[in-house]
Amino acid sequence: MVENRPYLNFLTHLILIIGAATVVFPVYLAFIASTHGASDFMSGLVPMLPGDQLASNFSQLLNVGNSVAGAPPFALMLANSLLMAILIAVGKIAISIISAFAIVYFRFPLRLVAFWIIFLTLMLPVEVRILPTYKVVADLGMLNSYPGLVIPLIASATATFLFRQFFLTIPEELMEAARVDGAGAMKFFRDILLPLSRTNIAALFIILFIYGWNQYLWPMLITTDPQYYTAVMGIKRLASVLDGDTQWNLVMAGVILATLPPVLVIIVMQRLFVKGLVETEK
Amino acid sequence: MQTKRTIFSNRVLPYVLLAPQLAITLIFFIWPAFQAFRQSFLREDPFGMKTTFVWFSNYTRLFENADYLNALWVTLIFAVSVTALSMSLSLLFAVCVNRVLRSGRFYTTLLVWPYAVAPAAAGLLWWFMFNPSIGILPYGLRYFGYDWNYRLHEGDAMVLIVVASAWKQISYNFLFFVAGLQSVPQSVIEAAAIDGAGPFKRFWTVIFPLLSPTTFFLAVINITYALFDTFPIVDSTTSGGPSQSTNTLVYKVYADGFVGLNLGPSAAQSVVLMLIVVALTVVQFRWIENKVQY
Numbered sequence: 001m002v003e004n005r006p007y008l009n010f011l012t013h014l015i016l017i018i019g020a021a022t023v024v025f026p027v028y029l030a031f032i033a034s035t036h037g038a039s040d041f042m043s044g045l046v047p048m049l050p051g052d053q054l055a056s057n058f059s060q061l062l063n064v065g066n067s068v069a070g071a072p073p074f075a076l077m078l079a080n081s082l083l084m085a086i087l088i089a090v091g092k093i094a095i096s097i098i099s100a101f102a103i104v105y106f107r108f109p110l111r112l113v114a115f116w117i118i119f120l121t122l123m124l125p126v127e128v129r130i131l132p133t134y135k136v137v138a139d140l141g142m143l144n145s146y147p148g149l150v151i152p153l154i155a156s157a158t159a160t161f162l163f164r165q166f167f168l169t170i171p172e173e174l175m176e177a178a179r180v181d182g183a184g185a186m187k188f189f190r191d192i193l194l195p196l197s198r199t200n201i202a203a204l205f206i207i208l209f210i211y212g213w214n215q216y217l218w219p220m221l222i223t224t225d226p227q228y229y230t231a232v233m234g235i236k237r238l239a240s241v242l243d244g245d246t247q248w249n250l251v252m253a254g255v256i257l258a259t260l261p262p263v264l265v266i267i268v269m270q271r272l273f274v275k276g277l278v279e280t281e282k
Numbered sequence: 283m284q285t286k287r288t289i290f291s292n293r294v295l296p297y298v299l300l301a302p303q304l305a306i307t308l309i310f311f312i313w314p315a316f317q318a319f320r321q322s323f324l325r326e327d328p329f330g331m332k333t334t335f336v337w338f339s340n341y342t343r344l345f346e347n348a349d350y351l352n353a354l355w356v357t358l359i360f361a362v363s364v365t366a367l368s369m370s371l372s373l374l375f376a377v378c379v380n381r382v383l384r385s386g387r388f389y390t391t392l393l394v395w396p397y398a399v400a401p402a403a404a405g406l407l408w409w410f411m412f413n414p415s416i417g418i419l420p421y422g423l424r425y426f427g428y429d430w431n432y433r434l435h436e437g438d439a440m441v442l443i444v445v446a447s448a449w450k451q452i453s454y455n456f457l458f459f460v461a462g463l464q465s466v467p468q469s470v471i472e473a474a475a476i477d478g479a480g481p482f483k484r485f486w487t488v489i490f491p492l493l494s495p496t497t498f499f500l501a502v503i504n505i506t507y508a509l510f511d512t513f514p515i516v517d518s519t520t521s522g523g524p525s526q527s528t529n530t531l532v533y534k535v536y537a538d539g540f541v542g543l544n545l546g547p548s549a550a551q552s553v554v555l556m557l558i559v560v561a562l563t564v565v566q567f568r569w570i571e572n573k574v575q576y
């Protein structure tokens with residue numbers, strides 16, 4: 001700081017404390033709600049302090065689900081979400097890194113065309129082409145299946161660009177040396193490029209894992225079989241019963257469970273996450 | 283376009299490496315987009331027996347449709363409110379965190395995690411707080427004599443989705459503003475201080491103008507977010523109601539096409555949305571080129 005102003009320092013901390021409290025408050029309230037029994041909401045006001053039903057709410061939700069809302073056990077949905085998020089992150093990274101390798105380290109006819117086709121995916125999010133994409137997936141017989149949940153989402157322009165930018169910064173001498181030593185393209189990729197990309201891959205994995213975990217519209221469209229429900233779309237199902245019958249404790253327990261894994265990932269790997277976020281989006 | 287000075291000379295390998303990405307892009311992105319484009323010029327009778335080519339009729343009807351014009355207006359208000367609310371709060375927090383040296387990391391941790399909250403979950407969190415019968419905020423508002431009910435009052439429903447969307451986006455904006463603030467040279471700030479400018483004057487005349495690239499970039503990103511990524515928030519809270527007051531463009535495409543099965547008009551809406559994404563992407567990449575030049 002340029003100069004010391006105690007009054008301004010106090011104001012700074014005050015703003016940050018109020019800000020952080022506002023940001024945390026909705027989740028605090030959801031957690032409180034998830035520790036109460038269903039009858040505690042009859043009085044018309046949300047309790048502000050934890051109740052004693054934490055274990056029973058969570059175990060009911062995880063193991064049994066909510067029969068009123070037609071939701072399967074939440075443990076199944078969490079497992080589906082985990083599988084989907086990991087497959088999407090790994091898939092996106094795998095196909096993007098080899099695409100970037102091809103674009104940077106080879107010169108071949110239609111290279112620019114390929115680059116532009118990949119670029120176009122940025123302009124076509126699922127939300128703007130819902131119906132025709134659904135139809136393609138239905139025609140391929142991929143409704144209600146893991147490939148249907150994952151494969152249509154794993155093309156990635158941003159990941160390809162990120163790896164391309166990174167490969168362009170790698171010194172030419174590395175490749176020349178590898179060639180002098182008689183390494184072929186794939187050997188160079190496996191033994192030199194992959195190890196060098198480790199940090200980028202890890203940072204990207206965090207961002208893409210969260211992306212995959214938080215998918216909502218796509219799983220909602222293509223799954224009608226509860227066996228394939230994911231957690232994020234499942235909480236909507238928990239909530240969408242007639243309003244009088246909403247089991248707030250279970251809905252909020254669901255929100256907490258669906259939110260916890262990605263939030264933990266960010267908090268534990270904050271530095272890598274910030275690096276990944278700021279670099280992917282530039 | 284750039285490649286390495288020395289390259290591998292293999293005729294088949296690059297195509298093999300590109301094949302998975304290109305196959306997925308063509309099958310699940312380009313082909314459906316083309317289908318939407320084609321369908322937007324067709325009209326199908328309700329039983330799917332007959333399809334006629336109707337030129338731009340789907341589009342002209344769209345822009346004569348009061349519901350669609352309403353959705354355009356709703357989306358505009360929504361996107362501008364989310365962007366303004368979220369960015370101003372994030373900038374305030376970022377400036378504060380940049381001032382405190384030791385506890386900065388602690389506050390950062392408290393502020394960044396909503397990035398990981400799914401939009402659908404964010405919607406439900408605020409839906410719970412704003413619920414007219416048991417929510418805590420309507421309870422507080424009743425003391426001030428305001429009868430809060432997002433199911434009946436159009437303004438209340440809009441406030442609900444704006445607040446939920448802005449809450450979720452604060453962490454993202456915050457991180458980029460912090461990165462932007464850290465790249466402002468300390469010498470410039472010290473020079474202004476020596477010339478007698480106080481902290482507020484320094485912010486508005488020196489720091490804020492130097493942040494303008496970040497601000498512009500974030501404005502584009504936030505508008506894109508508000509237009510396309512907030513579908514789960516609308517779907518999990520208001521479902522477009524009451525009386526279409528929160529029916530955004532993306533939600534309407536879903537409601538008309540997937541629920542209402544209105545193929546031609548829904549495809550025309552998709553094409554309009556694609557044009558909006560294209561425009562936003564072009565603006566965003568212009569910004570990156572400008573940034574690279576200096």
